[in-house]
C-alpha cells in the first residue's frame with residue numbers, strides 16, 4: 270500500500286527534498302480507498318478482552334520460599350476462594366473489608382477479579398510490600414501486634430497459617446479475633462485436616478467439601494473451614510458423620 274500512496278506520476282525533487290511539482294498530489298481511486306481503510310484501522314482501538322481472555326491471564330506471584338512454609342494455591346483454588354469471598358461481599362449489600370492472613374495468592378486473585386475490593390494482606394514476607402498500604406507486616410509469634418486501625422475492622426477474615434502446630438493455630442486465632450468485626454464476621458481457614466478439632470474448638474469452624482490444592486504436591490490433606498454454612502457453594506459443608 271505504501272507504493273499506492275505515492276503520487277501516480279513521478280514528481281521531481283530538489284536538493285532540499287522539496288517537491289518541485291506545483292500540482293496538488295492526486296491519488297487514484299484505488300489508492301484513496303486503501304488510504305481510507307488504513308486510516309480507519311488506525312483509529313480503531315484494540316478489541317476489548319472477553320471475560321474468558323481476562324480469566325486466562327495468570328496472576329504473577331513471587332517465587333515460593335519453602336523456608337517460610339510458602340506453598341501457593343493452584344489457580345482453581347485461588348479463584349474459588351476469591352469468588353467465595355466476593356460473593357460474601359455482594360450478599361451483604363454493604364461494603365466489607367477483607368483481611369487475608371498469610372494468604373498472598375488469595376489477595377492477588379481478589380484484586381485481579383475485583384480491583385475495588387477492600388482487602389488487606391497481613392504477611393511475614395516483606396516482598397509483598399509491593400502491595401503498598403494494602404500490606405501489613407505480620408508475625409504470628411506476635412499475634413496482637415497489629416495497627417490500631419485494623420482492630421475489629423474486618424467483616425471477612427481468611428487465614429492460612431504457616432504451620433500445622435497447635436501453637437501456630439492458637440496464635441493465629443488470637444489475631445483473627447482481634448481483626449474480626451464484633452458485629453458480624455465470616456471466617457475462612459485454610460489448613461490441614463489435622464487441625465479440624467482445634468479449628469472447631471478455637472473458632473467454631475466446620476470443613477467444606479471443596480479441597481484446596483497447591484501448585485506443588487503436598488503430603489498433607491488440606492481443608493477449607495468456615496464459620497458459616499456456605500449452602501451450595503464450596504461443595505457445601507461436609508455432612509456430619
Ligand SMILES: C[S@@+](CC[C@H](N)C(=O)[O-])C[C@H]1O[C@@H](n2cnc3c(N)ncnc32)[C@H](O)[C@@H]1O
Pocket residue numbers: 337338339340341342371372373374375392393394407408409410429430431432
Ligand atoms: C502455608 S502458606 C499459605 C499461602 C497460601 N497457600 C497462598 O497461596 O497464598 C503460609 C504463609 O505464611 C507466611 N509466613 C511464614 N512465616 C510466617 C510468620 N512467622 N508469621 C506470619 N506468616 C508467616 C508465608 O510467607 C506464607 O505466605
